[in-house]
Amino acid sequence: MKTPEFMTSERGVSPVIGVILMVAITVILAAVIGSFVLGIGGDIEQAPQASLSIDDGNLVHQGGDTINATVLNSDGGEEDGVAEFSPGDSENLSGFSDGDTVKVLDNSSDQIIWEGEY
Template sequence: MDLTKYRQKLIGSEEERAVSPVIGVILMVAITVILAAVIAAFVLDIGDDLGDSSVNAAVTVDEDGTDVTVTVSDMGDADGVVLTDDDGQIIGESEVLTTTGTSNTHSLTSGDGYIVYAYIGSTTTASSFSDTESLESQVDTLTAVSEGEV
């Protein structure tokens, strides 16, 4: 009984046998590259800041009795800075601060809380904001940069 004929059918010729290891190596390299890319994406936090970024602005808040003075030290990436009460309503006819170095002083009632917000959005005047809608719904991105109570 001659088994060489069956051996060639099962194992293949010398030329055919080399194909399987080459494909195996290519697949292993591809899997390693994909795995490295996924791990790098998690470690380097790539793609995490898609829309959920905060607004950066530097402000100084000075309290003198019931007067609160908000001064913009650096606008960062903010389009405006505004002073609101605890409910998010703009205090008085507060001017929206839109440039570095500008400031506003507002008189509050003793015991009132306030929040200074930096925002990204096209609204640049206090009168453009609606009293019936929340401040957050009127701007693209909103971040509280300071808060306190007089």
């Protein structure tokens, strides 16, 4: 028994795949261009990077970016506003007790830069 030619022919496969690929490329390009035009992928401000530690009741800036931050205690209450905290600087942490969690919040991006235990 001879197999019909339409079952063994692959002539129609290539044009269908080509059309599917062209549609996919068009959709991807439209999404990318639309995100730029609408500003969906806008500027996201990143928090500065800094290496901080607590030494003898002081918050010490060991290296990284100069930061303008707020120091928070474990219950979320504001403790100190630190202005221009540069590498090598230290800030006295008054009002903290052993075991309290200290959070350093960047004032410009409202992101937590560092968190540690007093």
